[in-house]
């Protein structure tokens with residue numbers, strides 16, 4: 223019979239049978255569930271011939287780099303190199319306002335860093351890595367290859383998702399996609415068997431371009447990213463404390479490129495406005511805005527204005543998708 227325990231053994235057998243005994247494999251970890259579970263499976267099959275990289279693009283959430291690296295290293299023992307490329311990304315994003323341009327720049331920088339990682343590894347090993355692990359899921363496979371007559375038309379991309387394709391060209395890497403027949407909930411079950419911490423498996427989705435699509439306009443303006451990280455952390459922690467995290471598909475804060483007048487102490491202020499967004503959804507394609515109790519919102523807004531310097535106003539996004547999208551950019 224077909225169960226998840228068998229599936230782990232099956233997958234490991236297949237990976238062992240595919241990757242030659244001398245072959246090396248590379249993997250980019252995003253900090254998300256899919257790439258983490260895929261890498262963990264491959265690690266079980268081939269051990270230290272797997273080489274992972276995690277890129278800090280300067281657009282991660284509060285303490286995110288430390289938190290995911292701890293899971294990779296302490297809980298999963300993955301061989302992972304952490305590259306701090308914050309300055310490289312942020313200098314390329316300086317002055318950029320257009321959301322799609324931001325995504326393209328981030329995608330391009332990521333590829334260039336991954337390329338350097340792969341070539342450095344080649345030098346170290348004295349040979350090219352042979353395979354690339356990707357956490358592609360079944361729905362991704364269907365989406366990029368719509369069945370004929372399905373009426374899906376992908377020549378019209380609403381947002382360019384940078385996580386797919388475009389990796390070191392001269393390497394001729396072959397792909398290993400151990401999750402490509404699975405749905406998200408099956409990947410989570412696999413993750414549990416592989417000892418991926420429960421809290422990690424339940425994390426809300428986070429877009430590849432990170433906080434760049436949550437700071438509207440120029441992400442390098444003032445200390446927008448720093449303010450957003452603090453506000454987001456307070457919001458998410460309050461949601462967890464209230465026991466609401468698992469009932470919400472995604473929750474986050476957005477930094478708005480405007481200032482409004484406020485009064486704090488007996489001082490007039492001219493400070494930043496942040497928006498809170500929380501939605502329920504099945505698959506991200508449509509979404510409903512989430513109803514918090516007024517008391518909860520009141521507490522969160524007070525906490526934000528009292529503890530985050532530079533914020534004097536908090537608003538809530540009360541639109542669903544459609545007509546809005548989940549992210550603001």
Ligand code: XMP
Pocket residue numbers: 325381382383384385427428429430431472506507543546547548549550551
């Ligand atoms: P939207 O904003 O289009 O988002 O309603 C739907 C889902 O996709 C995520 N999202 C992205 N994920 N790269 C990603 O990897 C992107 O550029 C991107 N844009 C949106 C969003 O967080 C939501 O879960």
